Amino acid sequence: MSKTEPPGLVAQGARGEQLVEQWVQQLGLSRAGEDDPVRVVLSDQGGAVEFDVGGQRARFRLQLCGREVQGRVKSRVQSKDPLLKAVGRKKRVCDATLGWGRDALVLAAAGNEVVGIERNVVVGRLMALAVAAAMDDAWFLRWVAPRFRVQVGDAATVLHERAFDVVYLDPMFGGEDTKGQVKKDLAALRALVGEGEAGAGELFAAACAAAAERVVVKRAKNAAPVAPGVSFDVPGKAHRFDVYDIVR
Numbered sequence: 001m002s003k004t005e006p007p008g009l010v011a012q013g014a015r016g017e018q019l020v021e022q023w024v025q026q027l028g029l030s031r032a033g034e035d036d037p038v039r040v041v042l043s044d045q046g047g048a049v050e051f052d053v054g055g056q057r058a059r060f061r062l063q064l065c066g067r068e069v070q071g072r073v074k075s076r077v078q079s080k081d082p083l084l085k086a087v088g089r090k091k092r093v094c095d096a097t098l099g100w101g102r103d104a105l106v107l108a109a110a111g112n113e114v115v116g117i118e119r120n121v122v123v124g125r126l127m128a129l130a131v132a133a134a135m136d137d138a139w140f141l142r143w144v145a146p147r148f149r150v151q152v153g154d155a156a157t158v159l160h161e162r163a164f165d166v167v168y169l170d171p172m173f174g175g176e177d178t179k180g181q182v183k184k185d186l187a188a189l190r191a192l193v194g195e196g197e198a199g200a201g202e203l204f205a206a207a208c209a210a211a212a213e214r215v216v217v218k219r220a221k222n223a224a225p226v227a228p229g230v231s232f233d234v235p236g237k238a239h240r241f242d243v244y245d246i247v248r
């Protein structure tokens with residue numbers, strides 16, 4: 001994985017000042033300088049990521065509720081979504097590569113108990129702010145919040161501490177999503193985390209040890225499996241989900 005510089009922090013308003021001060025103290029980050037290619041703006045609205053993409057300045061604000069998010073999640077939950085086919089419903093699921101939680105929201109809204117683990121502290125903290133902001137939203141409160149927890153840490157370690165029915169891994173970036181917002185999600189994540197696969201070998205081993213029923217790994221359509229022994233796969237439009245049934 002390519003290395004990224006930590007983002008600079010920008011405060012807006014009194015709440016932003018408070019958050020920036022906390023992040024400086026607790027995460028060892030600095031206030032943004034003139035040349036910082038990636039900035040995180042903190043305000044009473046939560047957090048936004050500013051970054052360069054194709055020579056243009058872009059801004060991404062993570063939102064876990066609202067019409068667009070709710071519509072996207074609902075339509076996946078109500079359709080034959082390949083992720084849900086691979087993971088199942090009413091399971092104890094660990095989403096061990098949480099990112100912006102797009103998949104985790106679908107898993108939780110479909111009735112799974114989801115613990116989402118994110119290794120990048122900035123992404124994890126932005127997720128936590130977005131969850132707090134979504135607590136005002138009736139749909140999120142009813143369909144996601146009761147079954148969704150965010151934990152910041154390395155899943156390869158956290159998975160040793162708890163048992164799950166299913167562990168889900170999405171160590172990759174890319175895909176062929178065409179909606180502008182989705183592209184911006186991934187570009188912002190890449191700006192914070194770097195490119196490429198995420199130490200998938202060690203994580204896969206930890207996932208197999210922690211899962212009682214199965215491990216599900218998202219792959220680009222034509223990519224090789226992360227490990228041999230795929231029990232079956234569920235094809236999607238741009239991806240497929242490799243399912244490893246756990247037999248003890």
Ligand SMILES: C[S@@+](CC[C@H](N)C(=O)[O-])C[C@H]1O[C@@H](n2cnc3c(N)ncnc32)[C@H](O)[C@@H]1O
Nearest residue numbers: 097099100101102103118119154155170172198
């Ligand atoms: C491709 S993104 C996942 C996108 C996610 N499925 C979504 O729906 O938004 C991969 C994420 O996994 C995180 N990650 C990679 N290795 C990890 C690990 N060992 N523990 C926790 N998070 C990890 C990365 O920091 C990155 O945010």
